[in-house]
Amino acid sequence: MTEEQSHIISAIVEHKPGVLYSVANMFRRRGFNIESISVGPTEQSDLARMTMTVKGDERTIEQVIKQLNKLIDVIKVSRLNPASIVARELALIKVHALDTKARSDVINYADIFRARVVDVSSESLMVEITGDSDKIDAFLGLMKPFGVKEVARTGITALSRGAKSVKIEE
Amino acid sequence: MVEMTGAQALIETLRRQKVEVIFGIPGGALIPIHDILRDSDIRHILVRHEQCAAHAADGYARASGRPGVCMATSGPGATNLVTGIANAYLDSSPVIALTGQVNTFSPNSSYMIGRDSFQEADTVGITIPITKHNYQVKEASEIPKTVKMAFHIATTGRPGPVLIDIPKNVQTESSEMEFPDDIEIRGYKPKTEPHPLQVKRAVELLLEAERPMVLAGGGVIISNASPELLALAEFLMMPVATTLMGKGCFPENHPLSMGDVGMHGTRVANKLILEADVLLAVGTRFSDRTVGNLDQFCPDAKIIHIDIDTAEIGKNVEVDIPIVADAKETLSVIYQLLVYQLKQKEKSPWFDRVQKLKEQLQDRIDLGGCDLNPPLLLSELGKILPDNTIVTTEVGQNQMWAALYLKRRKPRTFISSGGLGTMGFGFPAAIGAKVACPNCSVVDIAGDGSFIMTEQELGCSVMEKIPVTVVVMNNSMLGMVAQWQRLFYDRRYSAVELGNVPDFVKLAEAYGAEGVRVGSLKEFLKAIKEALKSEVTTVIDVPISPEENVFPMVPAGKGLKDVITG
Numbered sequence: 001m002t003e004e005q006s007h008i009i010s011a012i013v014e015h016k017p018g019v020l021y022s023v024a025n026m027f028r029r030r031g032f033n034i035e036s037i038s039v040g041p042t043e044q045s046d047l048a049r050m051t052m053t054v055k056g057d058e059r060t061i062e063q064v065i066k067q068l069n070k071l072i073d074v075i076k077v078s079r080l081n082p083a084s085i086v087a088r089e090l091a092l093i094k095v096h097a098l099d100t101k102a103r104s105d106v107i108n109y110a111d112i113f114r115a116r117v118v119d120v121s122s123e124s125l126m127v128e129i130t131g132d133s134d135k136i137d138a139f140l141g142l143m144k145p146f147g148v149k150e151v152a153r154t155g156i157t158a159l160s161r162g163a164k165s166v167k168i169e170e
Numbered sequence: 171m172v173e174m175t176g177a178q179a180l181i182e183t184l185r186r187q188k189v190e191v192i193f194g195i196p197g198g199a200l201i202p203i204h205d206i207l208r209d210s211d212i213r214h215i216l217v218r219h220e221q222c223a224a225h226a227a228d229g230y231a232r233a234s235g236r237p238g239v240c241m242a243t244s245g246p247g248a249t250n251l252v253t254g255i256a257n258a259y260l261d262s263s264p265v266i267a268l269t270g271q272v273n274t275f276s277p278n279s280s281y282m283i284g285r286d287s288f289q290e291a292d293t294v295g296i297t298i299p300i301t302k303h304n305y306q307v308k309e310a311s312e313i314p315k316t317v318k319m320a321f322h323i324a325t326t327g328r329p330g331p332v333l334i335d336i337p338k339n340v341q342t343e344s345s346e347m348e349f350p351d352d353i354e355i356r357g358y359k360p361k362t363e364p365h366p367l368q369v370k371r372a373v374e375l376l377l378e379a380e381r382p383m384v385l386a387g388g389g390v391i392i393s394n395a396s397p398e399l400l401a402l403a404e405f406l407m408m409p410v411a412t413t414l415m416g417k418g419c420f421p422e423n424h425p426l427s428m429g430d431v432g433m434h435g436t437r438v439a440n441k442l443i444l445e446a447d448v449l450l451a452v453g454t455r456f457s458d459r460t461v462g463n464l465d466q467f468c469p470d471a472k473i474i475h476i477d478i479d480t481a482e483i484g485k486n487v488e489v490d491i492p493i494v495a496d497a498k499e500t501l502s503v504i505y506q507l508l509v510y511q512l513k514q515k516e517k518s519p520w521f522d523r524v525q526k527l528k529e530q531l532q533d534r535i536d537l538g539g540c541d542l543n544p545p546l547l548l549s550e551l552g553k554i555l556p557d558n559t560i561v562t563t564e565v566g567q568n569q570m571w572a573a574l575y576l577k578r579r580k581p582r583t584f585i586s587s588g589g590l591g592t593m594g595f596g597f598p599a600a601i602g603a604k605v606a607c608p609n610c611s612v613v614d615i616a617g618d619g620s621f622i623m624t625e626q627e628l629g630c631s632v633m634e635k636i637p638v639t640v641v642v643m644n645n646s647m648l649g650m651v652a653q654w655q656r657l658f659y660d661r662r663y664s665a666v667e668l669g670n671v672p673d674f675v676k677l678a679e680a681y682g683a684e685g686v687r688v689g690s691l692k693e694f695l696k697a698i699k700e701a702l703k704s705e706v707t708t709v710i711d712v713p714i715s716p717e718e719n720v721f722p723m724v725p726a727g728k729g730l731k732d733v734i735t736g
Contacts, residue, residue, distance in 0.1 A: 014357065022298050029299045059484065066481035072303040072323060075357040168356060 006035060006053050007061050008080040008087060008158050012168055014073040015041060015048040022071055023050060032056065032064050036089075036155030047075070047168060051157045075168055080158050087158035091136045092118070093127045096147030106146060113139045124149060132156075171348055176310035177202040177341040180268075181210050183317040186349060189239050191215060191230065191605055192268075193223040197243020198289060199270030202341040215605065215634050218626040220247050222598035224254020224331075225624070227265045229599030232585045233560055234606035235394065237264040237325050244270045245289030248335075249296065253592060255331045256300040260589025261415060262392060264329040266320055267301075269293050273339040274308055283337065293335045302330030307337070311345040318353050327360030328479040329392060360478065364495035364503060372474045372491050373507045375448050381520045382408045383446035385431060385460075388415030388588070389453015389477060389497050391581045396420065398501035399452065405508060407515045408450070409524045411439035413460045414573055416453070418584040422577035428528065432460040433724050434570040437531040440722070440730040442524060443468060452476045453497045456486040457589065466729030476500045533574065533722065541691040542714055544568075544643055548575040548615070551641075554695060559611045559702075560585060560603045564596040564620030566650035568643050570720040572615040594623030600638040601631050611639070611702045618644040618671045628681035631707040639701040640709045645716040646671050653719050657734075678709035687711040 013019050020039055027034045035053040042049045054064055061079065068077045080087075097103045106125050110117055115129035129139055133156060140148065174182070180203060184192075191213045196204045207214050217223045220242040227238030242251045248269040258265040272287040273279075281287045294306045303323050305316050313336070320332040376382055390399055396419050403410050403426050410420045411431040420427050429436035431443055443449065449471045454460065461467045467487060475482075475489040476497055483492040493500055515521075535545045548571050555561070557579050563569040563586040578584045585603060587595040600614040621642050631638060652666040678685030683706055688694040694712060701708035721736040 018294065021295065025298050063481065063485060066483075066485075070479070070481050072355065072358045 004055055004057055006055050008082065008085065008156060009052045009054055009061075009065065009068070010078050010080055010158060011050045011052070011068055011074050012042065012076040013048050013050055014075065015046050016073070019048070019073045020050070022073065023068070026067055026071060027064075030063070030067060032060065038155040038157045040157070044168065049157075051155070053156050080160060084161050085158045086161060087132055087156050088130055089133050089136055089154055089156050090128070090130045091140075091151060091153045093129065093140065093143055093148060094150040095125050095127060095143050096123065096149055097125045098123055102146055106143070109139070109142050115139065171346045173344055174347050175202070175206075175342055175344050176307070176313050176336065177206045179310060179313040179345075179347045180317065180336065180341070181206045181212065182347075183314045183349065184212060184239065185210065187237075187317070187321050189237075192239045192241050193217055193226040193230075193602065194241030194268075195220055195223060195243070195247060197247045197270060199244035199272060199338045200241065200247075202338065203241070203268075203270070203336075215630065215636075217598065217630045219624065220250035221254050221594070222601075222624055222627050222630070224251045224258065224265060224267060225592070225595050225598035226602035226605070227267075228254060228258045228261075228263045228595075229562060229585055229602030230606040231258075231263050231265055231602075232261075232599070233582055233603035235582065236606070237266055237321060238602060238606075239266045239268065241268040242270070243289065244272055244293070245291045247289075248293040249291055252296060252300065253590075255297060255333065257587055257590040257592045257595060258331040259300045259302070261587065262329050262388060263331065264324040265331040266324055267297075267331060267333040269333060269335045270341075271306065271335045271337040274337045275339060293333070297333050300331070301333050304333040304335065306335040307340050309345070310340050310343040311347060313340070314347055314349045315353060318350060319355055322353060322355070323358060327358075361494070362478065362496035362499055364476075364493045364500040368491055368493045369500065369503050369507065372450075372493060373504055373511070375472055375474060375491060376406060376450070376504070376508065377512060379448035380518075381445055381447040382406055383443055383449055384408050384410040385413065385443065385449055385451040385454055386410055386416040386419050387413040387452065387454025390416055390419040391453075393453065393478070393497040394581070395452070395498035395501050396581045398498055398505060400424075402501055402505045402508070405505065405514055407518060407521045409442055411435070411443055413454050413457070413588070414586060415588040417573060417586075418578040419581045421579040423579055425525070428524075430573050431730070433462065433726070434574060434720055434722070435724070435730070436533060436574065437722050437733055437735070438528050440724065440733055441527060441531065444731055445523075446471045449473045450476075451489070452501065453478075455482045458486075461487060461730075462724050463727060463729040466731065535575070540715065542689070542694070542712060544571040544714055544718060545575045546691060547643075547694055547712065548572055549577070550691060550695060551698060552577040554698065555613065556611070557583070559583065559613060560600070560607060562586065562596040562600040562603060562612065562614045564614070564616040565591045565593045566617050566620060566648070567653065567718070567720050568615050568617040568620065568649075570650070571643070574720070576615065593620040597621060597624050597638075597640060598627050600640070601627060601636050604636050604638050613639045613641060613698075613702075616640055616642045617649055618642055618646060618674075619648045619668060621674075622668075622671065625677065628678060628683050628707060628709070632682040635705075637705055637707050639698065640707070641698075641712060642674050642709060643712050643714050644671065644674065645714050645718065647716045649716070649718070650720070652716065656719065658725065674709050674711040678707070683707040683709060685709045685711065687713070689713075
């Protein structure tokens with residue numbers, strides 16, 4: 001298997017300054033291709049979860065996981081199986097909408113995508129959308145003709161389905 | 171619980187870790203520590219450049235197997251350590267680097283982290299990619315635990331350098347100190363026992379092998395696995411080749427010793443390794459200098475790879491049976507299982523072939539012309555040096571000649587900068603090795619280009635009474651680059667002529683060391699014998715021809731079969 005695919009890797013790390021830096025540094029130094037990374041606290045206050053999307057063939061992904069495991073502040077690394085996870089990304093999209101027609105079109109599309117309008121000004125609307133990355137890409141495609149002024153995306157965050165969990169002894 | 175300052179707690183923790191020596195240079199952000207050190211039992215050895223503090227600590231660690239400690243002030247002190255730390259990282263050497271840092275907080279001054287203060291550098295940020303781990307201590311009370319964790323991380327699993335950055339106000343601040351006996355690092359649990367199933371598979375493969383061979387790397391030395399390797403190799407009558415880092419782990423006067431593999435490997439090792447049907451690779455990371463062209467490396471062999479670092483499995487070479495474990499434990503288990511199932515191997519067609527090739531491909535040393543030719547000098551030197559003499563090398567032609575021709579019989583008696591290839595490493599490493607093993611003689615095999623990079627440590631070795639011998643093979647050239655330009659760039663020499671290298675005899679004398687220039691092999695051996703007995707460092711200047719090449723050689727990017735011999 002040498003095909004380059006995107007893989008989602010989830011890591012439980014020490015929740016302290018400098019850990020994101022050492023993880024990002026390792027990716028840069030070893031020439032691994034990171035597509036997105038999202039970091040946040042977990043249910044245990046001294047741990048953080050990093051969710052990374054990484055592009056590469058099988059051998060590269062194995063190396064990524066081993067090199068992550070080697071970092072002292074990284075406690076547990078797992079590779080998420082796309083078939084049994086919930087993966088979500090959030091995006092805020094500011095769209096040009098001067099006239100009533102444009103506004104109602106944007107609102108209609110947002111409804112279809114279960115997105116929400118979260119801010120309105122005389123010249124623009126801001127839409128909040130959550131979902132997998134394909135859904136957000138599709139919605140962005142629809143917004144293009146109106147004129148997309150700004151986009152902020154969080155990158156993917158994900159958890160495995162079911163009762164199984166990654167717990168670290170405190 | 172006792173109340174003390176951060177600096178006191180640091181020295182107390184180092185004492186509890188049985189640290190006897192620190193190589194360092196003081197500075198503004200270290201004064202509180204040097205103040206406490208003055209009254210402590212720990213010896214401080216004042217080097218002349220921080221890079222050498224790290225190399226000396228590295229040499230100390232490799233010669234003794236105990237962690238080496240170096241210390242430098244904030245800013246330039248710390249950045250000067252960087253080369254030495256990177257060197258220890260690539261060669262998996264347990265070095266503890268202590269650095270001063272500007273204050274975390276100053277009530278009435280901007281001398282604090284983040285303000286671009288005097289001698290401020292982001293030491294932790296700079297050293298992340300070249301340390302196994304690093305810390306910045308924010309509170310004095312964290313010092314005992316942090317230092318303990320640093321030593322644990324540096325010396326266990328695959329060893330490596332760990333840096334502790336200590337801001338000046340943390341050194342002076344007082345706190346109730348607790349010195350923990352046990353520490354727990356939840357993200358770090360190195361395992362040493364081999365997986366029984368993988369061992370079983372390895373044993374089966376070795377039992378079936380017709381042409382087994384060992385490739386032994388630095389991991390064999392680190393895990394003190396030489397006796398186990400010797401027993402296993404003799405039991406199966408397997409030839410043993412080493413990497414540069416593994417040199418000395420198997421006695422080089424043994425009939426089964428084939429010497430080094432790789433770019434400057436012996437012809438017999440490079441030939442046999444391609445004929446093996448099972449390769450037992452122990453404690454090696456299959457570096458580019460060892461393997462050559464990846465596609466042509468052992469294409470038909472099944473490879474068993476024993477390494478303590480999971481990330482080394484499959485990183486450079488795909489292997490058939492990976493065993494993530496300590497080399498000593500694993501070799502011992504494999505041996506026991508084999509003894510149980512097999513009688514000591516008698517001579518086999520493979521062993522006959524090994525002996526025949528070894529005889530045929532012996533690198534003959536040309537005795538014609540000048541007798542100051544490096545292969546001759548070094549092979550003769552190997553014959554007179556006691557087994558426990560520690561040889562260090564610089565980097566370049568001197569290093570490769572030493573690897574090829576200076577035979578070593580014991581582990582930890584050949585210390586060289588393998589991964590980073592740091593010119594200037596050998597002399598400070600020799601000083602560190604001598605401090606670690608005061609009863610052994612230490613000889614640095616140098617070139618003039620390398621020695622010039624750290625020659626100022628003659629000051630340290632004389633003042634601190636650490637006598638070593640430096641053999642400068644002097645061609646007034648950056649010889650290895652000159653060799654590449656000669657062989658692969660149509661003799662278009664560029665920036666390799668050093669012209670007026672100093673008179674090394676006078677240079678040594680200027681520092682209070684001894685200097686001697688030799689004109690023949692006989693004079694050389696005499697000078698060595700005297701130097702080994704001398705109570706002061708001796709520099710032996712050996713003029714050699716600038717046209718000398720190191721052969722055999724496998725050009726970069728070629729397979730191990732494409733050896734050129736001149």
